[in-house]
Amino acid sequence: GQNIDQPTEMTATEGAIVQINCTYQTSGFNGLFWYQQHAGEAPTFLSYNVLDGLEEKGRFSSFLSRSKGYSYLLLKELQMKDSASYLCAVRDYGNTPLVFGKGTRLSVIA
Amino acid sequence: GAGVSQSPSNKVTEKGKDVELRCDPISGHTALYWYRQSLGQGLEFLIYFQGNSAPDKSGLPSDRFSAERTGGSVSTLTIQRTQQEDSAVYLCASSSDGDNQPQHFGDGTRLSIL
Numbered sequence: 001g002q003n004i005d006q007p008t009e010m011t012a013t014e015g016a017i018v019q020i021n022c023t024y025q026t027s028g029f030n031g032l033f034w035y036q037q038h039a040g041e042a043p044t045f046l047s048y049n050v051l052d053g054l055e056e057k058g059r060f061s062s063f064l065s066r067s068k069g070y071s072y073l074l075l076k077e078l079q080m081k082d083s084a085s086y087l088c089a090v091r092d093y094g095n096t097p098l099v100f101g102k103g104t105r106l107s108v109i110a
Numbered sequence: 111g112a113g114v115s116q117s118p119s120n121k122v123t124e125k126g127k128d129v130e131l132r133c134d135p136i137s138g139h140t141a142l143y144w145y146r147q148s149l150g151q152g153l154e155f156l157i158y159f160q161g162n163s164a165p166d167k168s169g170l171p172s173d174r175f176s177a178e179r180t181g182g183s184v185s186t187l188t189i190q191r192t193q194q195e196d197s198a199v200y201l202c203a204s205s206s207d208g209d210n211q212p213q214h215f216g217d218g219t220r221l222s223i224l
Contacts, residue, residue, distance in 0.1 A: 004152070031209060031210060033212060033213075042114075042216055042217045043201070044215070045212035045213070048210055048212060050209070087152070087153070089153075091209070094209065095141050095205065095208070095211070096158065097143050098153075099155070100145075100152040100153040100154075101152055102150070102151060102152040
């Protein structure tokens with residue numbers, strides 16, 4: 001079966017660093033994606049990992065360990081506008097549809 | 111436009127009516143996906159079109175749901191004899207060829223069944 005697990009909610013302080021974890025069990029693996037979704041808006045693409053290691057993109061970084069079925073999204077220098085849901089998604093193979101976790105709702109407080 | 115366009119943005123209808131939701135993908139994207147997002151739930155895959163191949167309908171929850179993609183571009187998702195449990199946000203996404211290509215989402219259609 002397919003299963004993506006991530007925490008339901010997290011709270012962090014403006015200016016701080018937060019790590020959002022994601023574990024997955026899928027029949028195949030051809031990449032892991034992170035999306036950001038503000039309330040009432042479309043998910044927007046943040047990052048893609050297919051090989052083990054860390055991918056850095058400005059304030060956001062994403063890490064993957066395929067042997068552990070584990071990824072995290074790291075957000076640095078948090079800003080109030082980072083308050084959103086963060087969706088972890090895995091692709092089984094090829095260009096097939098993504099399997100999504102239920103998302104982690106992040107609240108950034110002053 | 112530059113992004114995925116969906117219409118209508120909101121739809122309220124009575125139980126038992128049929129509805130049609132439209133998706134206009136990014137020009138040149140060969141893959142098109144429909145997902146459904148209910149409150150507190152993750153995105154649920156519905157149907158997937160890739161080029162001229164037969165669509166993957168494995169995510170459609172019942173035979174009341176169908177979708178087509180004309181000319182390899184615009185897609186329509188149709189729900190017949192709507193039920194209250196069909197209430198959700200229906201999201202369309204498209205992507206270009208390549209394993210590492212992200213899916214780009216439209217703003218969705220918020221469907222409410224009374």
